[in-house]
Amino acid sequence: MSLKEKLGNLFKGSKEEIEISKFRDEYFEILLESDVSLETVEYILGKFENKHLKQKRIMRSEAIESLKEILLEILERAKPETDILGTGKKPLIIMFLGINGTGKTTTIARLSYFLKNNGKTVVVAASDTFRAGAIEQIKYHGDELGIRVIAQTMGSDPSAIAFDAIEHARARNLDFVLIDTAGRMQTNKNLMDEMRKIKRVSKPDMTFLTVDAMAASDAIEQAATFLKDIKFDGIVVNKLDTDARGGAIFSIAHMFKEPIYFLGIGQKMGDLMLYDPQFIINKIFGEAQ
Ligand SMILES: Nc1nc2c(ncn2[C@@H]2O[C@H](COP(=O)(O)OP(=O)(O)OP(=O)(O)O)[C@@H](O)[C@H]2O)c(=O)[nH]1
Ligand SMILES: [Mg+2]
Incomplete structure (x- = not known):
């Protein structure tokens, strides 16, 4: 059952008044089962208790509204300050x-595709030269989208390819260089050394980490440890559509200090959509109300 369905169930009988402590237990279970990390659950419940310190009992409808506010606030804090369409830097790498x-x-x-639809010009660097099929995959997308992909053969130096793509963008006054x-x-x-080298050579303006929304919170921690000494500026959370439980996004927003862009x-x-906290909240609470 998803977070949405569970909250929907909880919402039944909304006029009912119950003890705050009972809510705490209910929420604890629901959030944990929905893949919200323990640390994040404790943060949420701490906030919940603080908000209702003076109350012993609470109406279900009020409690759910209160939870919604706390969850929205967690997501809002992960909003980026930079609008990548409006940095003025050219090319933005x-x-x-x-x-x-x-x-x-x-x-x-x-x-x-998104940038092109917003009137921007793009070149892509096919700097995954390790995985078989990676170059073909990105070239295929480039052909479909009418976007230039700078590529060499498997095994070639990824940094050199990134560098070539940047040169290409400079020579043609393009808006964006995206490095795969x-x-x-x-x-x-090896992977970390390579990432560092690509960073050193291409000096990206921004580095985005992609994470899988389906991954349970331990996988998120794993990503954080795995990349601990490679700085990144923002996060892209993918596969939200496949996340049956629906709670991992709150852990991502709470546990990473970097903002979520897409x-x-x-x-x-x-x-692919711009990060939108309200969209996520509506998805969870939409039908529950
Ligand atoms: N349903 C769904 N599938 C997605 C989404 N984003 C990516 N995928 C799928 O996830 C799979 C992996 O995506 P890739 O873009 O190849 O991942 P990658 O990080 O480049 O992987 P490597 O090149 O192996 O490091 C593909 O089959 C994508 O179609 C999403 O938002 N929703
Ligand atoms: Mg890839």
Whole structure:
């Protein structure tokens, strides 16, 4: 059952008044079962208790409204301050990193599409030269979208490709350079060394981490540890559509200090949207009300 369904159930009999402590227990279970990390659940419940310190009992409808506010506030704090469409920097160089399968390449294709629809010009660097098929995958998207992909052969130096793409953008006065990278190499150390080198050579203006919304919170922690000494500026949360439980986004928003820029919400090219806390809240609470 999803967070939405569980809250829907809880909402039944909204006029009923129950003890605050009972709510605390109910919420604790619901949130944890929905993939919200323990640390985040405790934060949410702490806020909830603080808001209702003087109350012993609370009406279900009021309690659910209160929870909604706390959840929205967590998501609001993860909103970015920078509008990538309006930085004025040309080209704006964005490097993508993330564990394999979290949607780096897909995000680059969709972001290219999004940027193109917003009148921006884009070049992509196919700097995942490790995984078989990676270059073809990004080239395929480039062809579909009419966007230039700078690529070499498998095994070539990813930094050199990123560098070429930046040169290409400068020579043609393009708006964006998007750098795809590998999600896996022989060892994690190789991967990290490579990410550092690409960063050093391409000096990206922004580095985005892609994460999978379906991943339980331990996978999020794993990503944080795995990338602990590679700085990134923002997060793209993909596969929100496949997250049956629906709570991981709150952990991501709460546990990472970097803002969330985009959400991947489906399989189609247009299924990348600017991060929108209200959209997530509406998805969860929409029918519960
Ligand atoms: N349903 C759904 N699928 C997605 C979404 N984003 C990405 N995917 C799928 O997830 C799979 C992996 O995406 P990729 O873009 O190849 O991931 P990657 O991070 O580039 O992976 P590596 O190149 O192996 O490191 C693909 O099958 C995508 O179609 C999303 O928002 N929703
Ligand atoms: Mg990829």
